[in-house]
Amino acid sequence: MANRAGIGIANRRAGGASGASVSKMAMMALVVGLGCSGPQPAPEQPVPATCEGDTIAPLPLARLGATAYERALRSLFGDEAINAIASTQSTFRPVAIGSYDSHLGPVTAGEVEAQFEISSAAALAVMASPAARARLLPCLVDIETQDAAAVKMCVVALADRLGTRALRRALQPEELARFKASYDIGAVDGVVDGFVTLISAIVIDPEFHYFLEFGTTDGHERLSPNEGAARLARILWDDFPDDALLAAAATGFGAPSWDAEIDRMWTDPRARHALSRFVFDWLELDHVPLPLSVWAPTSNERTALRLATINEVEDFFTEGVFDRAGTYVDLLLDSGARIANPALATIYGVPPDSKDPVVLPAEYGRAGLLTRVGWLSTSVIPGTNAGNLVKRGARLARFLCDEIPLPDPSIAGAIRPVNTRDSPEQPLRERFSRLTKDTPCNGCHATLEAFGAPFGHYGAMGEWIVTESNRVGAVTHAVPIATDAELIIDDVVIPVSDGHDLSERIAASTAGPKCLVEQMVQRLFGRQVQSSDRCLVDRLTLALLPDDSGHPGTIENMIKLALKSPEFWHRAPDPEGIP
């Protein structure tokens, strides 16, 4: 069988020694062996090459997505003003073209229209609220009663203050003049109208919506300090730089230093929120189906259960990273949880009224992420209580960055789909297997079924099931579940017995941590990982793997390492684009 997981990564278990860990030095040897063209480390050095000097593939032009846009507006104008325009604000809904909501293609007509509507509505909402005015600039509070000179000063102050925040850098005189001229548009009808058009003009500016990176004046390869600050705030916070970060950028990150700013920003709740969003996209939590009424009778309860299911996975990840110095091993094996929803508690088999952290019952095979309801839940397969092992298999493949292609429609059309009401005395796994056997689909499906089978004791909602209950009419067949499978991880065939065992294997693998790193790099750069990112990916993977004393690195450290890497500062224009 072809290598399916851990492509390009050395076998951590040479000889199939299950559970053995790979040392960082072994991984380092691999990094060097991959042939990065930058300066190579001496063998005794503890870190591999940085690959500085390598050409990094072009980065797509980043722009404000729905979350970052709303956050930026809230940051500029406050919650009261933005809450007042919630309906208008919600019409800006760019659809991501990649895995992450920050990965956007060119703007659409509807988005541009929404941007103009929102800028106007936000400006009106600010000027309609004394509190919002005061928050934005004290001189706005009673601006209608001020004389012309005071108004003029306020216009300049607002253009400078809001322009600097919105454009994420100090303004040039001609930019100030341009914004001041926008005041004149509305001012023919009154002072307040003037400020409305001024505010609107600032938050419709191309440099507000786009993260334009022109680079330093001495070359095109590095970001300017302000551009670096904007990129950092966008990635770490889904937001704009705050005053402290802009001040640090003004010193060229001399004081406080770049590293100190990252550490400061890490403790801000926005960092946690942005990481939650990463988890949501990475684990495709938008696909968690609405639970059936058997789990929650009313639609409100079903909606609440779905949300709790998603939140539990997000919180498990972020609390592990921010509060418990979590490692990749913890991510896969930690069975601690906080379950806020009674129906979800019932599914997990823990007390429904517990407000405190709980340990998920070992008898249901729960461990870390892969045995959480949010990760396991699938759409219902008619006629059975079993979860969809093919969908779970595909999900696990993506969790290991081993994407399995979609079915070829020219082949799929010739194959009759599985009728889940046929052969109810057989487990679903066998029925899927029989269907694809001796067909061109078999290669991928064998992998999908092997990846999905270890989770066989979890029903469609992720609940523990002892047997498959296959129903045909009034008759129900109780069918034993086989969860054993053989998988290829890190190029080695590994037998696994169930979901918990599989979690342990992946926790001890290189393919698992490497995939998390690749996803993080995707989020960082806003595009698919490319060959030119290999050095960064390998360095970050190395940071997650156990050191020579057997202690794995924390996810926090890996993320910070990415933000502190030379690659972060690299400006990578399209080589065809620069004259």
Place this chain on the structure above:
Amino acid sequence: MKTPFHLGRRQFLRGSAGAALAIPSLPSLVEADAAVASASRNFISFRVTNGYYGSFWYPSEAALRKTGNFVSVGPNVRRMSLAEIPGPISPLLDASFDPVRGKIALLRHIDKLDGANHAPTSGLMGWSFKGVLPNDLRGLPPSIDKLMAARIFGGAVSPLNLAIANSSTGPSCSTSVADSGEVLFEAGLYPHQAFEKLFGARLAEPALVAKRLRHKQALVDRVLPHYRAVAANPRLSMADRQHLERHVDHIRDLQSRLSRQIVECTPPRAPEMFGRTPESIDAAGAALIDLTVAALRCGLTNIVNLYFDPDSLLTGPLHGVENGHHAASHDPGAVVAVYNAVKWSTRHLSMLLLRLDAERDGNTGKSMLDASLVFFNNEIGNQQGQSGLRLIGDINHHGLDAQVLLAGSCGGVLRMGDLLDFGTEYRRPRYTSQIGTAYNRVLITCMLAMGLTPQDWEQNGQPGYGDLRGVDPLLSPPDKTVVGDMRAMLPGLGV
């Protein structure tokens, strides 16, 4: 690599409901008349999902035998008047459609050539990105609604995209392809969002509304050159500049839309802020129909795309759809659930048609439906087994024997009131047995009816729209599926 497809603009005269538009520059009065007529038509697409069962959608075999009046109108095309069918047309096209029976055309044996599947692009673009083809999407034109907006209305009309989906991030069918090949989806709006977009700025005093519009126009005029300047900055990469140039194009269109005169019009009642719950989707669906009619009546657009995909918001107790609509589309035993789900959509379709027909032009007496083209379509095709005779699911996610209904004569351009069967003598081994005519021709028919000409969508003079390669020689063989004249309407539909 193909050349990217860029939308140009045709000069135009007048938008809907008498709204004055830009200054015309047309070579002849005939063209001018045609442009006026085009710009007063409406296009409304209504997209539903997860397939259908033909025996609930088409007239029954018994009814067809009883009438027996199919007339050949050309090779592989037969026509029968819907008026001849006794009783309701079918269980899905029930008696509620009877008042507009003479204003609809039911098409049978229309085949999508691509992989179809659950892909919004297959509805109004004639191809799907799911599956193995097409590998390179660059250069493909946008969806037909966008072509209409650009080429008939010069960008002064933007399609209104409305959707019911179980996710707040659901796209619409209004799509385009970036120069780099990615598919770009416009968002589908829920009722309160759509109301805000359409009428939010109009709720104030007329003088205030006029003032704000004037400010917005001035702001757009001021912002546009700055965007242009930034897009031309040589320190940006080519790709970045292309992104920004696209933005400039959209602002220019917006500038043109803002120059339209405001039509005196009473906004409808603001819809509730519906949640995405099973209990609210009926009301949300009705609200979207209300907003569609109001937007057209008030001259706020001439193009509306409805996308109804509630999936798990359709429930057993409320809608007769256990486990969600999508799950039913994968269950050969869930025939009734699929029927109930499609019925939920066709109830809204009938509501739309009746509402449009009730809106009358005071001068001509013609209805808004008469001036419109409604295009109802399903993302995937007939789920029934061979010949459609047995009620057994042979579930598939292809678009074979696609569910297509047209309504409204588009200002007298289209002949309505018929069942048109495009089946050929050829058979396929699975699914609907009769091979039919390419779905792409339906899209071309819609564009021609709305007033586009082939130059508006073709590239390098090459006839055709969408992907005509097909994905499966067994199911839609290119030598047996009818493509025909790709610059003409489907036979039987032209007046």
